[in-house]
Amino acid sequence: DTAVSQTPKYLVTQMGNDKSIKCEQNLGHDTMYWYKQDSKKFLKIMFSYNNKELIINETVPNRFSPKSPDKAHLNLHINSLELGDSAVYFCASSQGAPGLNEQYFGPGTRLTVT
Amino acid sequence: GDSVTQMEGPVTLSEEAFLTINCTYTATGYPSLFWYVQYPGEGLQLLLKATKADDKGSNKGFEATYRKETTSFHLEKGSVQVSDSAVYFCALSAGVSGSARQLTFGSGTQLTVLP
Numbered sequence: 481d482t483a484v485s486q487t488p489k490y491l492v493t494q495m496g497n498d499k500s501i502k503c504e505q506n507l508g509h510d511t512m513y514w515y516k517q518d519s520k521k522f523l524k525i526m527f528s529y530n531n532k533e534l535i536i537n538e539t540v541p542n543r544f545s546p547k548s549p550d551k552a553h554l555n556l557h558i559n560s561l562e563l564g565d566s567a568v569y570f571c572a573s574s575q576g577a578p579g580l581n582e583q584y585f586g587p588g589t590r591l592t593v594t
Numbered sequence: 595g596d597s598v599t600q601m602e603g604p605v606t607l608s609e610e611a612f613l614t615i616n617c618t619y620t621a622t623g624y625p626s627l628f629w630y631v632q633y634p635g636e637g638l639q640l641l642l643k644a645t646k647a648d649d650k651g652s653n654k655g656f657e658a659t660y661r662k663e664t665t666s667f668h669l670e671k672g673s674v675q676v677s678d679s680a681v682y683f684c685a686l687s688a689g690v691s692g693s694a695r696q697l698t699f700g701s702g703t704q705l706t707v708l709p
Contacts, residue, residue: 484637521681521702523638528696535696570637579687579695582628585637 483507484586486571492592493561501556501589503571512554513572513583514546523570528578529554535578558591566593596621600684600700607674607707615669615703617658617684625688627651627660627667628697632681641669641682674707681705 484505493499505512511530517523527546528535534546543559558565571586601616619625626645630638642651647662656671667684684700 521632521704523683523699523702525696525698572637577695579697582640582643583638583697585639587635587637 484571484573484584486569486586486589488589489587490590490592492594494594495561495563497561498557498559499561499591500558501569501571501591503554503556503586505552505571505573505584505586507573507575507584509573509575509584510551511574511576511578512548513574513578514554514556515570515572515585517568517570517588519567526556527554530578561593563593566591596625596686596688596698598684598686598698598700600682600703602701602703603681604704604706607705609676609707609709610673611707613669613671613674613678613705615682615684615705617667617669617700619665619667619684619686621665621686621688621698623688625686627658628685628687629656629658629667629669630683630685630699632683632702634680638683674705676707676709679705679707 487502513528514526526540545557548554568588572583574581574583597620628643629641631641632638642653644651644660650659658669681702683702685697687695
């Protein structure tokens with residue numbers, strides 16, 4: 481059983497399109513996250529979310545929005561895609577308050593914007 | 595703000611060589627420190643962690659000691675294997691009491707071990 485899964489694994493799309501990446505965790509965790517990894521492998525948190533609050537990294541454009549239909553899912557919606565959005569996006573989850581405990585990462589979604 | 599500085603890679607070693615990857619940090623509050631590993635094509639996995647000064651985290655032959663006086667958390671392994679080839683990330687989790695914590699990552703260090 482995959483603990484944290486993401487779909488799709490690869491996503492190629494054109495500038496200006498709107499796309500979504502889905503994330504599901506079966507660990508019963510309280511908190512989920514989205515990270516962006518650029519071409520130099522640098523990882524940056526975009527959002528953390530639990531049933532109490534959404535914490536947004538202030539550098540994230542408002543074209544990006546997380547949506548959580550339930551505790552086990554945190555999807556990432558991206559509007560009006562730009563070339564600079566090309567990256568690998570990782571979903572993660574952890575138990576308890578955000579940032580407190582070990583985070584479990586999904587396999588990543590490689591987004592390419594052309 | 596919080597930050598993590600790692601030694602720049604890539605690092606290439608022969609099998610059975612000794613490994614050190616340096617990591618220093620700047621943080622408010624009382625951070626927890628982590629090393630994560632990313633194997634090719636995969637997500638990150640926690641390798642080890644330490645939650646307070648002088649703690650030593652260890653796993654799979656890797657070790658790192660939380661040094662508050664030098665604000666460091668260097669990763670070491672006495673004898674690397676080809677299967678250790680991966681990208682290694684140092685990270686910290688910190689937050690002033692009452693505020694949410696988040697992981698801040700270093701830039702990652704690519705390790706290649708040659709047979």
